[in-house]
Amino acid sequence: MARKKLETLTEQMYYVLLxxxxxxxxYGVMQDISGLTGGRVSVGAGTLYALLERFEGDGLIRRTRTEEKRKYYRLTPEGERALFAEYERICRQASDMERVMKEEAP
Structure with missing residues (x-):
């Protein structure tokens, strides 16, 4: 079954939007993600630039400026909604896990 368009985000997608x-x-996005996650999550250049292109096409981010050869981006209101929807989904999953663990506790 095909996944609906951005119904859920991969971990890398989530951190790019964050x-x-x-x-x-x-490159700043790659550095920020590594710092946010203590190196646990990394996004390679090819993956990152494909995501930036996709997100820009989907209206989740917009290019704010270009300096020398660097393109700068920022989340749009639609991107903010997608990010927070994913955050809420992750929180529901964590809540389900906590509930199951409590029910299984002796």
Whole structure:
């Protein structure tokens, strides 16, 4: 069964959008994600630039400026909604896990 368009985000997608709550260029996004996650999550250049193109086409981010060869991006209101929808989905999953663990506790 095909996944609906951006119904859920991959971990890398989530962190790219999270990083773009502030204006950043591609390499800055990669650095921010590594810092946010303590190196646990990394996004390669090819993946990142494909996501930036997709997100820009979907209206989740917009290019804010270009300086030298660096393109800067920032989350749009639609991107903010997608990010928070994913956050809420993750919280529901964590809540389900906590409930199951409590029910199984002796």
């Amino acid at each position: 990083s773009l709550r502030a204006e950043r260029h591609g």
